[in-house]
Amino acid sequence: MIINKSEFVISAPSVERCPDDNKPEYAFIGRSNVGKSSLINMLCQHKGLAKTSATPGKTLLINHFLINDEWYIVDLPGYGYARSKTTQSKLQIMNTGYILKRQQLCCLFVLIDIRHEQKDIDRRFVDWLGENGIPFAIVFTKADKLTQSRAFSNATKWMNTLKDTWENLPPFFITSAANRKGREELLNYIEEINNN
Ligand code: GTP
Ligand code: MG
Numbered sequence: 001m002i003i004n005k006s007e008f009v010i011s012a013p014s015v016e017r018c019p020d021d022n023k024p025e026y027a028f029i030g031r032s033n034v035g036k037s038s039l040i041n042m043l044c045q046h047k048g049l050a051k052t053s054a055t056p057g058k059t060l061l062i063n064h065f066l067i068n069d070e071w072y073i074v075d076l077p078g079y080g081y082a083r084s085k086t087t088q089s090k091l092q093i094m095n096t097g098y099i100l101k102r103q104q105l106c107c108l109f110v111l112i113d114i115r116h117e118q119k120d121i122d123r124r125f126v127d128w129l130g131e132n133g134i135p136f137a138i139v140f141t142k143a144d145k146l147t148q149s150r151a152f153s154n155a156t157k158w159m160n161t162l163k164d165t166w167e168n169l170p171p172f173f174i175t176s177a178a179n180r181k182g183r184e185e186l187l188n189y190i191e192e193i194n195n196n
Helices: 036-044 085-101 120-131 148-164 183-195
Strands: 006-012 025-030 062-067 071-075 105-113 136-141 172-174
Touching: 025 036, 025 085, 025 136, 036 062, 036 071, 036 136, 036 183, 085 105, 105 120, 105 183, 120 136, 136 148, 148 172, 172 183
Parallel strands: 025 071, 025 105, 105 136, 136 172
Antiparallel strands: 006 062, 062 071
16 A cells, blocks of 8 residues: 555544544554554654654654545554553553544554563453454564564564464564564555455
């Protein structure tokens, strides 16, 4: 798929304040600093579209970006880090409300840093998505930090641990915002869903 146009539309503090034009939506979530905003900019080839930062906790609202005037990319606040307990629980309510209520959400991409062992917080989150019937896929980020074979073995090991709970594993992608790895695969996956 070719992205000709990507524009910021709105930062919403709750699902109720998100755009109501009923276009298909693809949201990105994961632990703070995993690379959500960077991946969105890489997919859109639009530097500065989503705000990135080396300090975790940059994205604090539900951000909608309209793509080709047809569908939305949604940048969600990260989980697992917040300046205070109050902010953390506010963000959790915001994300949970969005994920459970957003009818037009076609796929939630759960981002995982490819360098690390599976973290409990990610596992609990993925299990919760499965229990709630949310369509999702796993996106491993920062693959440029490892050799190709190490990246692949880390990703498959992570995915295989899901087999103890889940019969059908979600799709997964290995990406890097630094060298654009996985861009075509992710965009083709989105296009496939949009066409169905
Ligand atoms: P929050 O909004 O704070 O939750 O973070 P985020 O998940 O949106 O992460 P962000 O895109 O802001 O990136 C966090 C840091 O990781 C930044 O310093 C990025 O430059 C770096 N980063 C993101 N993606 C990659 C990648 O693919 N490769 C490398 N090497 N660094 C990356
Ligand atoms: Mg961000």
